[in-house]
Amino acid sequence: MGDDILKHDLASDSNPENQQQREGVITVVLTADNHLGYTGFGQHPRKREERQQRLRHAFQQATDFAIVQGVDLFIQAGDLFDTTVPDERDRSFVAERLAQLKQAGVQAFALGGVHDTPTSAQSLLGDTTPAPQMSYARLGALQYLSPTHKNASQQLEPVMVDVRGTTVGICGLGVLAGQVGDPMADLQVQLEIERADIPLLVLHAPIEGLTVGSSLLDTRAAVAQNSIRKQSFFSYILAGYHHNHSQLQIGQTAVIVAGATQYIDFSTPDQAPGFVFLGLAADGVRWCNHISVDALSMHSLAISTEELWPADSTSSPTDIMLERLRPLCKDDAMILLRLHGELTRSAYHQLDLNQIRRYGEEHCFALAIDDSALSVSNEELPVSLEAGERLSLQEELSSLADDWIASSTDEAEQRALNFTKEELLLAIDELKSRQ
Numbered sequence: 001m002g003d004d005i006l007k008h009d010l011a012s013d014s015n016p017e018n019q020q021q022r023e024g025v026i027t028v029v030l031t032a033d034n035h036l037g038y039t040g041f042g043q044h045p046r047k048r049e050e051r052q053q054r055l056r057h058a059f060q061q062a063t064d065f066a067i068v069q070g071v072d073l074f075i076q077a078g079d080l081f082d083t084t085v086p087d088e089r090d091r092s093f094v095a096e097r098l099a100q101l102k103q104a105g106v107q108a109f110a111l112g113g114v115h116d117t118p119t120s121a122q123s124l125l126g127d128t129t130p131a132p133q134m135s136y137a138r139l140g141a142l143q144y145l146s147p148t149h150k151n152a153s154q155q156l157e158p159v160m161v162d163v164r165g166t167t168v169g170i171c172g173l174g175v176l177a178g179q180v181g182d183p184m185a186d187l188q189v190q191l192e193i194e195r196a197d198i199p200l201l202v203l204h205a206p207i208e209g210l211t212v213g214s215s216l217l218d219t220r221a222a223v224a225q226n227s228i229r230k231q232s233f234f235s236y237i238l239a240g241y242h243h244n245h246s247q248l249q250i251g252q253t254a255v256i257v258a259g260a261t262q263y264i265d266f267s268t269p270d271q272a273p274g275f276v277f278l279g280l281a282a283d284g285v286r287w288c289n290h291i292s293v294d295a296l297s298m299h300s301l302a303i304s305t306e307e308l309w310p311a312d313s314t315s316s317p318t319d320i321m322l323e324r325l326r327p328l329c330k331d332d333a334m335i336l337l338r339l340h341g342e343l344t345r346s347a348y349h350q351l352d353l354n355q356i357r358r359y360g361e362e363h364c365f366a367l368a369i370d371d372s373a374l375s376v377s378n379e380e381l382p383v384s385l386e387a388g389e390r391l392s393l394q395e396e397l398s399s400l401a402d403d404w405i406a407s408s409t410d411e412a413e414q415r416a417l418n419f420t421k422e423e424l425l426l427a428i429d430e431l432k433s434r435q
Contacts, residue, residue, distance in 0.1 A: 025286050026163050026198055029066040031275040032077035032240025033260035034059045035115065036090045040366065047365060051262075056093050058261035058293040062275040063097040065291060067104040069277065072163045074106050077240030077258055078113030078147065078174055078204030086116075086132050098141040107161060108142035111172040111202045113240060117147055119176050145172025147204055148183075155188040160196065166282070169196030171234070174204035174241075175221040184227040193233050197282045200236040210242050210257065225250050236280060243268045245276065245290045254285050261293055266336040266368055269298045296365055298336075299328045305341030305374070308351070318352040322359060329363035340373035345399070348376050353398070357426065372418050376402055398425065 036055050039048045059080075066074045081090065101108050110133045117131050137144035143159055158169040169192070175183055183205055193199050206222040228237065229251035237255045245259030262273050272292040279286035303324060308317035315323070321337070328335050337356070353369055360367025376399075401421035408414050 023164070024166055024281050026073065026166060026168055026280045027069065027071040028073045028075055028238070028278040028280060029062055029069070029071050029275060030075050030077060030238050030256065030258045030278055031059070031062040031261060032204070032258035033079045033113070033243055033264070034062075034076070035079055035082040035260070035262070035264055036094070037086045038082040038264060044361065050365075052090075054294070054296065055262050056090070058273065058295070059094075060097060061293045062261065062291075063101055065275070065277065066106050067100060070104070071106055071277075073161070073168070074101050074108045075170075075202055075238055076108070076110040076142075077202050077238055078111045079115045079240060080110055080113065081116040081132055084116055084118045084129060084132065091132065091135070095136065095141065098136055102141055109145060109159070109170060109172075109202065110136075110142050111145040111174060111204050111240070112147040113174060113204045114177055117174070117176055119178065143170075145170070145202055147172060147174025148176060148179075155190045157190050158193045158196065158199070160192065167195060167197045169193045169199040170202060171200075172202045175206070179221040181221055182224050182227055183221060184223045184231060187227070187231055187233070189233045198236065198280055199234050200238060200280070201234040203237050203239040204241050205239075206241055207239065207255070207257070210244070210246060228253050228255065235282075236285075238278075243273075244271050245274065247285075247288050256285075256288060259290070262295055263298055263334055266298070266300070266334065266370075269300045269336065296332050296334050297330070298334045300336045300338065301325065301328060302338040302340065305339070305343050305347075309347075316352075317350055318355055321351075321356055325356070325359065325367075326363075329360070331365060333364040334366045335360065335364055335368070337367065337369045338373065339369065339371045342375040342377060345376050348374065348402075349399075354425070368422060370418065371402070372405055372414060374402070376406070 034055060036059065037052065038055060040051055063074065080094065098108055112131050112133065116133070118129060131144070131146075133142065133144045136142050145159070156171040156173065158171045161168045161170065171189060171193070173183055173187075203223070207228075208222055208225045231253070234253060237253055239255060239257045242257050243260040243264060244257065246255075246257045248255050256276060256278065258276050259271065260268070260273050261275060273295045274290050274292040277287070277289045277291055279288075301324060303321060308320050310320075313320070325335065325337065339351075353371075356369065357367060398421060401417060401424075405414050405417045405421075408417065
């Protein structure tokens with residue numbers, strides 16, 4: 001959890017000179033996309049339970065860090081929960097963490113996210129359950145920032161906070177599943193924000209130019225970078241939604257993306273999950289440290305079709321894939337196997353991907369197979385094939401899904417179809433294992 005950074009900052013804070021230097025600096029722990037309650041698809045119950053424990057532990061590392069550092073603000077920028085109806089265990093866990101923050105004098109703020117904010121469609125179906133964070137807000141454990149405002153002409157209302165004589169103005173804005181357009185286009189904010197020394201926006205939405213890195217619910221709503229440049233209200237945007245941490249300057253605005261606290265999918269293999277420790281002043285960011293948390297390891301393995309049928313090998317293509325996977329498979333490893341190249345349809349069905357999935361289920365925490373870069377042709381290639389194969393249900397589904405993916409020209413649709421295919425194949429495997 002970045003113990004060296006923690007020890008360094010604690011030593012620095014004990015120095016009276018450094019305390020004086022921090023006058024006018026607001027300290028913040030920023031976290032987002034904690035996705036408490038996320039289970040993953042097709043996983044064994046033991047692994048689902050371990051995943052949920054890791055999600056809670058990561059969030060606790062963020063709150064513990066905030067308490068030890070004695071920060072001024074703890075800001076959660078959306079998708080604290082993975083659902084609008086978290087179970088009692090997750091609700092109670094968050095209540096305990098917020099109580100500890102309040103006892104330590106840390107003010108907490110939370111923005112509703114895509115996953116944990118009830119939508120208008122749910123209301124039409126008779127579901128009037130409020131966002132789960134509202135129960136904590138009613139008890140005074142945090143300030144809840146609604147991600148949406150009713151119409152484009154409605155002004156965002158800032159929450160004004162005094163921190164040792166420095167006024168911080170905080171607004172929240174986000175998108176919901178199914179929403180379209182740019183939520184920051186023609187943004188209006190109440191004039192009260194002008195008296196803030198540090199005006200900041202907590203955002204949960206896709207930002208143009210950043211890798212999505214989260215479940216693709218709907219990407220038709222996104223914040224254009226030009227909208228950030230044009231707005232004159234906020235010096236800082238503290239953002240969630242994207243699962244990669246990043247820091248960038250867009251016009252006069254410093255944009256800091258928290259990143260997820262655990263791997264949720266395989267979209268961010270190059271960056272460790274964590275949260276952000278910030279020092280903000282009226283004249284700019286004093287520091288921005290990404291603090292890694294305890295997490296599963298993630299590996300990506302790419303195998304080309306040429307490697308599966310080498311001229312000098314008698315091994316089957318499935319055995320070759322298993323041989324390449326074995327060194328990576330550990331109990332705490334998440335592995336993405338990417339297959340790419342050109343194959344005939346009959347050669348494709350020689351690949352026993354179900355055997356690969358079963359091996360992954362037994363020998364690592366999670367294994368996903370991405371064959372979206374495979375080109376499947378009806379023409380025979382110079383490959384030794386066995387004739388008269390009888391296709392299994394999994395192979396037929398996979399073949400049909402591959403045809404749909406190949407016919408789509410939309411990248412988001414291709415990824416969604418591939419995700420659905422993997423879910424169906426894993427569900428069939430799970431049903432078979434029960435028989």
